[in-house]
Amino acid sequence: MLAHLAIPFVTLIHGALIAVMLQSRITLSDTHDKLVGVVVTGFALSILINTALATLLAVAGLSIHYLLGFLLLLDVLLAIYLIIDKQIGINVTGGSSLIWIIASVVFIIMVNNGGLINILADSWWHMSLANQIHDSGTIFSDQHHFNGNPKSELDFVYEPGWHISLALIAKLSNAPLPLVWHTLGAWCSALTVLSYYYFARVLTEDNKVALGAVVLFVVLLGGINAFFRVSPWPGNVAYIFLYLSIAYFFALMDQIDVAQQKSIDSILPVRVVIRSLVQAPVLTITTFLIIITIAVVHLAEGLWLVAAFIFYAYFLSSLQKKRAKAESDAVVIQFSWILFFLFWGVLIAVDHSEFLNTTIIVLAYLTINTIAIRLLTSTSEFASHLIVRIVASGVIMISTLWFIDINHLAELFRPEIIKTGYYSDYIPKYLKGFDGVWLNLPKWEHQLRVGLLFSGVASVVISFWLVAKEQSRATIFLFGCAIFSSLILISPYLFTFFGLLVSFTGVYRFEILIFHPVIIAMAILYIYRQTVVDKHE
């Protein structure tokens, strides 16, 4: 019980109070559920504030446990400020009460079931890091928290953002870390649901689709029996911030007015940042703060965020003729491209041989297919010839068949091949590429199968159907993410390429970018609206 009281104090209240202040200074459309936004943003800001202050205290040589007193003071001061400044408040117009019911049900179920699992898993490794911070009162240590190997104090074994809060909750509640971990299951699950709803609603601009997506998220993505149970793991906590940051990115795009720009291509990324800071400073800063939160909790999700927008940009630029909100979107997306190539350049500098081989093939594939997709979507006279279209389609099909590993894809549908529970299932499998380079592919282990079989796989096809029916921001984004994420999981070249960007054991997490609950909810609502008579007609 004490842990249940300590969790909101450490991870929610101060951030939420600041979020209330920030949101009264941001003009958001009615597609944003403001209250949900405040709660989820509050969670992100709390984690970030805890991390920042704990780092400062550690640098000053003080115990991070002093932070608990400071947080109490901060809460009181913020509350007084909000009471005095009566103009500040949450505009709850357009909010959904249903999402709170769903989140409450999930919370209650998870209070009973909790975040501990009855096998040994990485959660203990994370609790060990939290225990080290708890015992030493600092985030700096010259020993590895788990195996005791000596290391530099500035060499962080893992992003400490989440573990700092775990240590603080344990200190405040005086509860053992496993109990804290178990209790967090309920909070993290409810926050995951709220964040997913916020993301789906901003993306689709449709409350019904968002609610449908959340229900499907609970029952399909393993909400009931998988991801909720492991929701206190740092990687899964970062998903909450990933969904939120995507929503904020789209809000930011809506705010940037580029209508006066004649050519999108002439917009430089630097000018985009300046423009967003001028036109929507609070929103820009909030968005960047959430991205920093991702970085301090689980950096890989930061790459996922950039990747999601690159995938979106790829198809957005190919579907220009019917794009919706494309101009402002393209602005931010170009910035993502620059970040991506910067990342790429650094990696090339770090590792030449293996990386370059894979990169060349990925580049060749993307270049050929970009041309083919452009031809298929072009309205020019040349491109409208039947033979051109057949050749372009053939090129896409043949190159993709060559680019992916069909046998690997087939393995997904044969769970017997996978012996779950063995160490070897958690590392990627190796195979030899045509040029003799060793390549990697993910083992179809539990999380992948939960997500992909078989709603995830089906949703890739459905996303294509949706984008063919209607080209909107939502359909293009969902289609782009679904296609590229599934390609990464079945193409040894792409998987190896991304494995070099993040750890090989983490690339499978691209699965999360196949937003199948949203895709299926959109499809069902689309069919429903096509079929059922509207009473207002």
Next chain:
Amino acid sequence: MMLLLVLASVIIVALYAELTKERLRVCYTVESEERSTTQLFWSGGEGFSEENSAKKHLTPGRPNKICHTGKPITDHGLIRIDPIGYNGGFVIGNITIDREWSLLPLLFDIQLSTSAVMNSHHVRTLNGQKYSTSRDPYFIWKFDARMRKGEIYAVNSLVFFLALAGIVIFSIKMNNSRKLSAKEVASVLAALLYFVGFTLIAWLAEEFQDLMSYLRLVLLGSLLLALLSIWLQSKNKIKRYPTPALVALPLLVTIIYFDLVYRLAWVDRPLFAVNSHNPYNWTIDRSATENYKNSSLKYYGDFSKIRSLTVPGSYFISDVATSNYVSAALPLFPTIVQRHHTTRDERYEEFLSALCSQSDGNDLVNKYRVILEEKSYPLPKYIIVINDSENRNLNNHCTNRNHQVLLDNIGLVALPLFKGQFASVYSLKKSDQVKI
């Protein structure tokens, strides 16, 4: 017209295939005394081969159900079951040969017969219990079956030639500068896609074979949905019912349904899996109580006392579960951890196994000396043992299984430091104190 022709062909072929198909599903149950494998062979007269067989590992002490639909079993087939691969007792039962599911499961889910053994080899029955007298016992059954694949191929070929004819006719039309109508193009495409569709149906047929009850439920649901939509249309509540919606909606509902029933553990295998699959370890049906049992929560009383008795930053030897529990609670470092958490040093594991094995003391002391002499690795200071038969993460390890042996041996290499309700800590002896 072309489209209608093709659609009619598809329906005829699908019905024909289903009504004449007689693929068989073989199921049986084996209970073994030892870890072993069971193997099913089938033959259409060409003899038994590994290629036409299916093998499954047996878990001893409980009935293992094996179901298999192999490659088509032709006329006058033979089935051979090698129930176990060891010399000893076993139980075999529930041997059934079922007609495989059809598209019309309500009509054609008929069990043919339980088998009558034609031949058995190296199997004896004593007091109702079966015993194998060699490592290769087997039973052979004979049965009749038919496969009319030839006719199906004939109809398939007909559709294919219709598609080819369509392409030729339309090419001529296009040459004469006549634009094709959407229906004309669609009819050829449908004819071509028919093969993909047929393959898909055949493939799905194998996948759904064990989910008869769910298929019936889906069929019933679809019928109710159709009736509901007819009623809604009559009441003008549905404006139209476009073809894509007719295809897409049931597909979506089916997708959600099959994912959901597996995730809720209502069926024990995911779609596309032939055999049942262990549920995920974090399924909702595992209660907090069960998880608490398999975690370290109840050891914290002991841990708080250990904290005051041990030197922070020291290393300890224990099994993997204890290593995890202790390092999440105390400022101590484990030497034996899960493989993906650090490079595993086998010397510590060998030492721990020697500690709880019935070998002579020399072996244990020698293994400890190896650790003592190695300077490049951290020298462990303690041995920590948690004895808890309820905790599945602990009770399989020899420190729990052979706990008394460990207690008998430990004096050779360590001195007792703390004995709690669950956890015990032993201080490892220095090199000059270790004697046989």
